[in-house]
Each structure stands twice: as structure tokens, then as C-alpha cells.
Amino acid sequence: MSFLDFFVVFCFLGGVVCSAVVALHPNILYAAVALIGSLLAVAGVYASLGADFLAAAQLIIYVGGVIVVILFAVMMSESIYKRRFLDGVKKMFLPTILSIALMLGMFKLLVSTNWGELRIPNYENTTIRIGQALTGPYALIFEYVAIVLLFGLIGAIVVARPNILKKDQDGGNS
Amino acid sequence: MSLAEFLSGLNDFIPPNVPFFVFSIAAAVIVILGFAMPIGGICTYIERKVAADFQERIGPNRVGPFGILQFFADGIKMFLKEDTATKNADMFIYNLAPGLVTAGALGAFAAIPFSKYVIGADLDIGIFYVMALASLVSLGILLGAWSSENKWSLLGGMRGAAQIVSYEIPLGIALLSVVVVSGQMSMIKIVDGQAWLGSGSFWYIFHNPFLFLNFFVYFVAALAECNRTPFDLPEAESELVSGFNTEFSGMRFGLYALAEFADVIMFACVAAAIFLGGWHLPFVNIENIHLGWSLAGKSLDPLIQTLFMILIFLGKASVIVFVVMWLRWTLPRLRVDQLMDLCWKYLIPIAFFNLVGASLWVWIFKGQSMIELISGMMGAG
Amino acid sequence: MFAGIAHNLTIYLAMSTVFFVFGLFTILTRRNAVGVFMGVELVLNAAAINFVAFYALKADSAQSSPWLDGQIFSLFIIVLAAIEAAVALAIVLRVFGAKKNIDPDQVMELRG
């Protein structure tokens, strides 16, 4: 068992535990913290598959960005935090059975298939190759992402913008 | 070449067949335990001394000569001090948060090139790695603030997170402009590109006017990233008691304090590496110094060069750290709205402008620096 | 049995499966839109792992394209997740501001 194997198994276990906490913990903040762990485990898997840029991007965008936004959203209001977060036991019945069945089925598929040897390349320059891909065949998608980002930005801001106008009108009418 | 490889190359002095990860852990131990944490501690002492000098006081002078062991005393005090947590505190996150901050700040040292051979990990994505690890700090602050269930903490934590994430953008763009000029993301290669008229040019800060401006953008953004004055709003002691770490005491507070200084040092080191030429000096190339000393048949030149490089590098970094401390006693704290205005309305547009300018410069002058151009003109004349 | 575990696709796919199933479970059972959103993140990550892992299966072989497609796809997944986070959580906050409730089942006034 080489060091890499050890690391991958570690990431796997960490990811499993953390994602289980995300799914099952009744406190949403703990779920968010566990989500950090899951994302870090995924970043570890990326790194062990030779995708260093992706791992760092996962850290920067996901952990440094998305999680911060999620935490803000959670903390923005106490009621989100205090509200009952999981469905009652009754309602968890069917999803549980479903998930277990799905997982068993997929694992069966996983074990019964011969996937072949994985080549983890000793990538010297992932960044350059990603850059070439982004300026090459994915150029259009890259620009498209810019547009999506723009619209996402404007949409999110417009939705989240505090609306003083509404308050004023309400005050005026009542 | 990373420090771990460097260590494993010294196989004359160590037994053979040691697995490689031992070296890499040894490298980590050397850099973090042997450098970052002590320096972080010493910085507290230096800061107090500097503050005292600015205010014409004496400062710590009891423990050891000139009070130099003060940091040691402080450390022991923190280590042994009772560590209370409020009864409402969420203990798991309360303990996790300082760790997260520390991990982010210390982990980033892996990509700091102290010399050509002393770097934790010569990653291909060095700069990006630093950014990634530094972004963990905001999480730590936010979670720490939340878990202590204190109004001041939460307010400070929110401010801190908003501030840190905001200033990540100008910071990133400033780093991006360096990537444009150097065409590299590996720290070692970036520093190598700044040798005196060697492989490229001079320090990148003097490469072109845009980078010169972006250095200051970087510096301001880094100050805000470390929550240093004038951007210490998250812990603004006159408004928020002590901000996000109000409820932290003992070693947990110690970790926050350590992380803050580690962050300052880390950003100073990055600035020294990517803008100020790392271990390179003008007019001389350290790598060409050969004293010819040897020990047990092996040339000691690499070792001596490395020492020189580390000294030069740390000298540059410490100048920046000194400026950071200097600013603390010079500038008043910003208001929140000024903070955000500065980031979104000044730094980011300026940084973008400089990025475009730097790109155009690289494009038009084929990557030559100002100094190369001038010397080329003089040579032609 | 454990030798070469990192050089076999199974563990990556297993991780992805677990992420997917837990993500699905989260989406199904959370009564909080932010929680549902976290489940979505898990599912997206499961997909991203698969992309990278399957690309590594064929990496640098004759059948693979030279463009690191799997990694690019995962990169775009990360990017889209970020945008999604921004918009989704903006909606959550807005709904919360209006209704003081973010149980996705209880917020149905917006249907057309």
C-alpha cells in the first residue's frame, strides 16, 4: 500500500463520513462544516488524480467562495438555524430505503465491472493544458461562462437586494 | 527542487532507504515549526518594540536581553492559561475555527520560496495554491465568530469574512498580472525570472509601471487579508470589544494571534518572492558565488548560496513586515463603507486596469522589462 | 488487495456513488432550502469526481483527447455550482425575508 493509496483511502473515508454528516446532521451549520470536509476530500481526490489546478480551484471557489456564501445564508437569520432541519422520522422512511437501494445497486454495478488500470499521469503542466483547452475547443464555452456569470451576478443581486421601496409603500398605505 | 528533495539529497549525512515522505514531513516541520511559528512569535515581540519606539517608550525589556525572550514568555503564558468558553458556545466549531485559520495560514508556507532549494513544495500552481490556502482564513473567522455566540463576535466575524473575501479579488488580480508578466505560476520559476538581467529582467515591481502600481494594490489587499490596520475592522477594539475573537482566550486566542502574524509573514514572503525578486539582488547573481569551501569532499557552495538567498529573501520580507507594523501606528482605521468602497470602487478597477496594461506591455514589448528596454536602447545608441 | 488501490477506478467511483446517494438523500429529506442546496453540491461533486476519474482512465492514451476534457468539465461544474450558489441562496434569502420560512414545500406561491 503506497503512500498515494493511503491518501486516497483517507480521502474516501473522510469524504464518506463528511457527506454522511451533511446528510444526517440535524444542525445545518454542522452540515455546512461537514460540507467543507467533503469538498476538501474531493480536492484531495483531484490532486491524487493529477489535477492540481482543479484541486486548488475547488479550494478557492468552493471552500473559499460557496461555503462562505452558504455560511452567510445560514447565519443571516437565526430562524434558519433554529428551524427543524430534517424531515420527521416518518418522512425519512421512503428516502432511506430508496437511498440504500440505489447505493447497493450502484455498488453492485461498480464491483461487477472491470474498469481497467488507471493511469495517473505525472502532469507537469495541467494549468497550461487547461489554458490551451480553454483557449482552444472550449473557448466558446469559456465566453459563455462569462455571460452566465454576468447574468447570475445580476440576477442574484436583483433578487437579494434589500427593497426599501416596498417598505415605504407599505408604510404609506397602512 | 523542493526542500524535501534537498534533504534527501544529503544522503551522505543520513542513513539510506528512508522513505521519501519522511523528508517531506521533515521539510514541513522545518519550515513551520522551525520558521513560521517562531517568527510569528518573535513578531509579537518586534511589534511591541516597534510600537514602543514609535511612541517613544521602551517596550518589553524584562525577559532576556532587550526583552527578547518576551515572546517565549507570552507563549508559555498562553499555553498555560485557563481557556474558558462561554456556556452557549458550540464547542466543536469553537475548537475547529482557530485550527482552520492556523491551518490556512501555515499551510500556505509550503509554496514560499526561501531560496532556490528551500521551498516546501515546488508546485506548478504555486501562486494559486497560496490563494487557495489563504481563502480558508475567512471560513475560520466566520465559524469562530459564530460559535462563540456573542453579538460582537458575530458582527466582527461577518465583517471579517466580507472584508477578506472582498479583498481576495484585487489580491488575485494583482497576482494574475504577475502571472501575465512571468508566464509562470510556480514560485521558483517566477523568482528565477527576476534575476538581474539574467533569464529575463529585474524585480517584477520594476518590470513595468502597471506592475509597480499592482504591487501597491497587492500590498493593500494583503493588509486587508491579514486584518491589519487600517483594515482591522473585524477586531476593531474600540467598536467591537475584540471582534471575532472576543470570547477566545488562552491558547485558542493564541492560535488566532499566531495565525494573524503567520498570515502577515506569508503575504510579505509572497510579495518578496513575486514582486521584489525573491533571493535576487541587483547587479549580482548569488548563484555565481563560489567560495570553494568544502566539507568531507563535498562542495559547500550550494549551502552557502542557500544561506545567502534565505537571508536576502527574509530581509526583503522583513522590510515589508516592518512597513506593516509601521502602518499600524500611522494610519487610523477605516469605516466599513470606506473599506468596501476602497475594494470595489478603487482597488478592483485599478487592478483590472493594470492587468490589461501589463498584458499590453508584455504583448507590445515582447515581455521585456523597462530596464531591459532602456539598456537595449543605450546599447543601440 | 489494497495494493494499487489508487490506480483502480473503483474507489473513486465508490466515493462518487456515496456522494451522490448522500446528496440525493439530503435533497429528499431536508426541510430547509439551504440544506437542499448542500445536497445539490454533493451531487455535483459526485459528478465532477466521475469526470476526472474517467478521464484519468484514458489519460494520455491514444483514445484520449489532448485537452484534459474531464478536468475542464469538472472546472465548469465548479463554476456553475458557484453561480448556482449565488442565485439559489439569493432566492432563499429573499423568500425567507418575505415568508420567514424556507421549507421548499411551504413556499409555493411563485408557481405560475
Add this chain to the structure above:
Amino acid sequence: MMANDSLITLALLIPAFPLVAYLIQAFVGKRLPRMGDWVSVSAIFVSFICASIIFANMWSNFDPNWVVTAHWTWLDSGTAAHPFKLELGVRLDNLAAVMLFMVTLCATLIHLFSTGYMRDYDGKESDGYRYASFFAFLSLFTSAMLALVISDNLFTLFMFWEVMGLCSYLLIGFYRHKPSAANASIKAFMTTRIGDTLLFIGMLALFTQIGSFRFDDIYAAIEQGAFGGETLGFATATFIGFLIFCGTVGKSAQFPLQVWLPDAMEGPTPVSALIHAATMVAAGVYLIIRTFPLLELGGVLPLIAYVGAFTSLFAAILAIKQFDIKKVLAYSTLSQLGYMVLAVGVGAYTASFMHLITHAIFKACLFMASGAVIYAMHHEQDMRKMGDLRKRLPITYKAMLVATLAISGVPLFSGFVSKDAILVSALAYGGFEHPEHMFLPIAGFLTAGLTAFYMFRLMFMTFFGEAGDKKHVEHAHEVPWNMWLPLVVLAGLSLSVLFSGSVTGGLLGHGDFVLGGGNEWFVKLIKAPVVKVDEHFEHLLHQAHLPGMIASVVLATLGIVFSWLVYKSKTIPAEKLAKLWPNFVHKAIDNLYYFDWLYKDVFIKRVFLPFSRLMARFDDLIIDRILVDGWKDVNAVVKTFIGKFDDTVIDEVLVDGVGGSVPQYLGASLRTLQNGKIQRYLMVAAVALLTIYLLIGVL
């Protein structure tokens, strides 16, 4: 003659210009001078020039089989054994070339007209951007329509079909502060959706049979005898044909989905002219013309013919009692669309398309003329308040008169040519070949008479007689040039010479210079693909030609004369005429034959909502309580048998069951079926996934 490649490029450019104009208008329109209306107008004008070039190419070829196609793979998935391929393509043939020319022409003129008509909408700061967005929507609509015309497969056709539906929605609801307009837009959108959904199902069914959406492939498959022989194949073709026709029923507002079109008149008049008269509603007819071989094969043509004939008669009767000038035109549009559908149904492919073109032109003219009247009358639409406008709006009057003569089927005007062709075909089919379908020609001829009657009623009420609202009428004066110019152009195009081709064809070197038809360039150019010429039917057509023509002329004249007697000279008072009919007829007409009531109060309130309530109850009681909560409720049930049975049933099931009172319960349960519980949707999806997995695993 141009190379095929350049023709394709040109064809692609035609929708591209309005699309670019749309983007410009949508994003920066309000900042441009004049709110950027010139962007849209010039873009569509450039498209018109391109379309003219294509038209000229078609003309110079003058070949009924002229086809230029190009296609590109858009999506290629599936395996070698089960290929799945979506293709984008352009198909230029005579049909498309004529259609492109007509659409771009009408659109150009209507854009120009709008710069005048919508003028008063840009004065205020708050509404200014609406002026820009009006042009943005118009451009988007035009772009989609043009793309629909040139698309060579059903899939892209359907895409642009939907975009047009969207534009229609946006434009009908353009005066969004008016609740009626908002409701009308939703109504139009939802009603056409029914047809669209069925069309989509039909398309997919077709795809499963043929494996391609492309018209070329469909024609080729039919030629090679797809669906042939077996009963099953025939039934499939019928099924597909019926579903495709359902799309037309929705889009072209045929019976029974006609309810949206009259309401669509809530939109601005240029929109009515462009979308709800000239082009979009014609797209439905265009679709069945395109898929004509398939419909013929499936044997749905009689159904189509009956739907068309019924719609045309039915709408014509409604039009008589309308007083809103635009409503009259709306019903006449319905009626004329019914004609086109009837023509397709009786197999008169060419006549149908010809009527599509002529109708588009004169109806656009009529609508814009009514728009000019409305504009001059300061947005008064009631005909009773008009009158005596002849002298005040001379140009509008003349243009509208020409268009009215055209729609009434008076010789020398375009409507005569096309309508005559339809009526003759209907007569040949229903009168001579299949006497059991006698209803078709009778309805057609009746409608022809009624059309003349109500159109001249409109003319007389609007332009003659005494002014109803003196104040407005006296202030009315001729509209500016950018509004009357389109009218004049379209009125000029409503003359029959252009279509009968006896003149044009002779002048331009095709066909003989003989008066009396028979050499129409239309007939020569537009031929149904695949379908073989039926000699017997051709013969019957010749037989029917003279009686049909005479009958239609006589009926049109009768209608006009009658209208004169009632509304101009007032020899026969209108009230007396009205009293001739029993009360329930009036009531039915006033209530639009109770269709709105039927849909809204009966279908939705009495059928659909109770059904959904039932389903919701089923969902909550059976699925939720028994499947989901059942394992827990077993205990509860055991207990309740011991305790009070009644209390527990009401308590557990009705009140506690959903945690609320009965009304809340009903409301909540209604939601579960309609919409909302996204988690349940996902659960269903996951169960389906699992089922599929198990199926694959087991099988």
C-alpha cells in the same frame, strides 16, 4: 442565379439581421436615438432585400422542383445500432422563397407602420423603454418566423414555433397595465400550448417511425412506402397526422382552440397585423402545407377540411355582430384561416398556400388601416363611434377599400384569385367527387357571402354615414406618411394581377399572356411534394371552375349589396334584420357560442379541478398515508378501532393528517398534484431511476 452556398448563407442571414436587432434593442435600445426603432426597421429591411434576392433566384429558375438544402449535425449521440441525430438545416424551395418574401415584406411595412403607431408610447420617461422593447419583441418575432420558414426539419421548426409563441405572449400583453391584456396574453399562451404539446408528441412519434425530423427524409420515407400496407402503419400515420394538425389547430386558432385569437386583439394593432393576421397564425397553415404528404397518407384530410370549413363559417357569423373594429378583423382572420385549412383538407395545396400569401397581404393592410383609423380616432375602437371618416382619412380609406374588395373576393383583386381556387377545389371535392361532403362547399360559399357582408359593414360603419362620436371624428386627420405608405404598398399588392400571373407571368417571360387564369405562376411553382396528380380530380376541377367562380362572384356581390342596403342606404334597418333571428342565436353569438364559458367554467372548474382534487386526495390518502406513513399508522389504526371510530377518522385523516383545517387541507392537497413539492418530484425521479436500474439488471 446564385450558387447554392451563397443562397444558403443568404437564407441564414435573413433571420440573423432581426435577431441582431433584437439583441441591440433589448440591451441598449432605450439609449439609442429615437429609442432605436430604426435599428429594427433597417434590419428587417435588409432581410427583405435578401429575401427578394432569393425570390428572384427562384423566379429565374422557375422550376417547381427547385430545392436548395444544407444541413449540419447538431447533436450526434446514440450508437451505431440506434443512431440518434439531430440536425440543423436550411431548406429553400419555392414555398419557402415565396413565404420569406411575403413575411419580410409584411414585417418591413409593419415595422415602419409601428414607428408611427407606437409613437405616443415613447413620450414618457417611465414608458420609454417599452417603446424600445416593443421593437425588440417585433424583431425577435420576425427572426423566429423567418427561421421557421427556412428550417428544413420539424425540430427547429418547433423551436422557432415556440419562440413565436413567446413573442406573441409578450406582445399581446404589451399594454400590461391593462388586466384584460394580461389575461389575453396568458390565455393565448396557454391555449396554444395545448396544440403545441400535441404537436410535439406527434413529432416525436414521427421521429420514432422515420428516425429523422428532416422534411427531405420524411418525404423520401413516404415515397419509399413508409407506413404503407399494413393497418398498423396507416393507423400510425393517422395518429401522427392528427397530432401534427393539432399544432395547427392551436397556432392557427382553428375550432376548438379558436378562443385566444379574438382576445389577442388586446395587443397593439401592428402586432395584430403582423402576428395575429399575417404571419404567425399562418405558420400553422404553413406547417400542414409542409407536412401535406404525411397528412394525406394518414387520411386526416377530411377531418382537416371539416375543421377548416366549420371554423370559417362559425367565425364569419360571429364577425357580423362585432362592433370593435379589430374584433371584426380578428374573426375574419379566423374565418380566412379556416379557408386555408379547408383548402388543405380538400387537397388544394396550391390554393391554400396562395390564400395564405394573399390573405397575409390584404389582412395586414386591413389591420394597419384599422390601426390608422384607431390612431386617428385617439384609440377609439368602437365602430359605432366612427363614421364619415372617408374625407378625413382619404388614403387610408382607399387602401382599406382595396383590401376589403380583396378579402370579399371581388374580381381583379387578389382575394378573388385565391379564394376562387379554394372554393372551386372545395366544390370539386365536396360537390362532385364526394357528394357526402357537401357541407364543405356550402360552408365555403356561405362564408364568402358573409365575408363580403361583414367587411362592407365595417367599411360603411367606419367611413360612411354619420359620425358617432363627433368630437373625435372631427379631430381625425390623415395619418403621417410612415403609416399610410405601408397601406398603399400593401393595397397595391392586393391586386390580382400579381397573383394570377397572366400579366406578370407574361411580362416576366413565363407562361402565356392570357387573361382568365390558368397560367398562374403560383400554380406552376407550388406543387405538393411526393403526392401524385390525380387525373380524375383535375378533371373535376375543370368542371367545377366555372360554376364555382360564378357562384363566388355572385355571393360576394350579394353580400356587398346587402351590406349597402343595411348599413349605407339603410333601406333595411339593422334592428329589423336582427329580429329575424330567435333570441338564443343572439345569445349564443354574444357569448361566442359559450366557448369561453365551456373552457373556463366547465372544463377547468367542473372537470379539471375536481379531478385534481381527487388525485390530490388519492395522493395524500393512499400514497402519503398508506405507503409513506403507513408503517407508523398501523399502530394508530389498531388503537382507533378500540377507541371512537368517528373521531379518529376525522381527527387523524382530515385534521391532523395534514396539520390544518379542512380548507387548508384542500388547498394544500391541491398543490401537491399541481406543483410545488420539488422533493417529491425528485423522489419520483429517483424511484424511476432505481426501477430502470432494476429492470436492466433483471432483464
Add this chain to the structure above:
Amino acid sequence: MLQEFANALSFIVLAAVLPVGILFVSKFLRPSYPYSGKLATYECGEDPVGSAFVMFNNRFYLVAIVFLVFDVEVALLFPIMRLFREAAINGGALPIFLLAFGFLFVLLVGLIYEWKKGDIDWVRDAIERKQALREDAAFKHRFENVKDS
């Protein structure tokens, strides 16, 4: 390169383990004499009032959203900008320049939009009130129009 990853990993692991270890060790060394005054939440000496989780200004949230988008942008620009110098020297820089700065430009449009709408102003009240008044006037204006027609 994997070796370098291992190096970096050892740094991260050490940096993560170190605080845990320090806290763990210090737990045995430090005294612990808690009483309720010590454990109370610090609120300037007063008894703590209410919950700490008051409703926050969601401007923090707006900032986070804007940050997220720009963060993505910076991260995506890194691999492209890395190619720039080589392309500038060897030719072929134009497409990269256009791509990268087209991307940048699109997002700057977003930034300018936020700027104009006042979403990145921390103090928005003045702007909002002005906007509210204007929209109110427009609303009334339209309403009156409806009455006319």
C-alpha cells in the same frame, strides 16, 4: 509532480494537526476552574440580552455574491493568462487577449451595473430613497395613464 503534492500535503497536514495538538496538549497543562460568571457571554459587563443571532444586514450577503462571481473569474483567468507571455513572444497572443479580456469585460459590465445601482455601496439609504421616489412617481404616472385610456 505527485511528489510535490505530497510535500504540500505534509505541510497542510502538519498545519492542521499542529493547532489540534497544541490545544490537546495545553488541555492537560492549563487550569480549569469555571464558574458561571466566567462562562457568561461577554456583553460589556451587562447580562447578555437575547440571542446573538440578530437579523443581519444582508449587504454582507450581497458582497459575498459579488465576490463569488469575481472569484470564479479570477480562478478561470489564471490558466489562460499563464499562456499569454509565451504567446506574446512567439506570436498568437491576439486570440488569448480577446478571450481573456472579453471575459473580463463582460464581468466588468456586471461590476458597473452593481456600481450604478448602488449595490456595492455600503450605505445605500440615500440612493435607495431616491430610487424609490422615482419609481413611485413612475408608478403613479402609469396609473394615471390607465385611467385616461
